[in-house]
Amino acid sequence: MLASVTIAPLNHLLRGESWARKRLQPCAGKTARFRVPPFLDLALTVQASGELSPASTAAPNDAVFTLDPGLLPRLLACDEDAYREIRVSGDSAFAEEILDIGKNLRWDVEQDLSAAIGDILAHRVVRTGESLMRWHTGTIRNVSQTLLEYLTEEQPLLARPPDMHEFINEVNALRAKVANLEIRVKALTNQLL
CATH class of the missing domain: 1.20.5 (Single alpha-helices involved in coiled-coils or other helix-helix interfaces)
Known part of the structure; x- marks a missing residue:
């Protein structure tokens, strides 16, 4: 049921962008699985037309995309850095094609x-x-x-940022003085022994 709810809008977007369907046509028959644990586990198969359909249960996964739930809002906001955080396994050429289309597909x-x-x-x-x-x-x-x-x-x-920077600088200076004092104490201890 989730697949049919997801596929209709995706195919609508693909119908509006012929370039995306043309890029998916050579991938016909391949299956991509999208996992957003624990919420979503969806397998889609590319059709000869370049559109998507639900994958059969027996279809092997050509590419698997695993996303943390926190990435979804960033992906919807078109944050390209979020695409780098998607864990991908399987056919790398197919996966790269899907990711590139996802980055450039607009409603x-x-x-x-x-x-x-x-x-x-x-x-x-x-x-x-x-x-x-x-x-x-x-x-x-x-x-x-x-x-x-x-x-x-x-x-x-x-704390204001300038105050924090001043505090950090003072701590670093104190750390250096303590290190110097430790060296001097060791030197004095060695002289006494």
């Missing part, structure tokens, strides 16, 4: 909306959504900076 929301509500309204809805996201991230950034400033300046519960 054209505006095109899908335009079919339902028209081009102009779809364009405005998407631009409004983008503006809302920029406002949202800007607001979060401003609130976090204000909170950090409050906790370091007004109600000092956190």
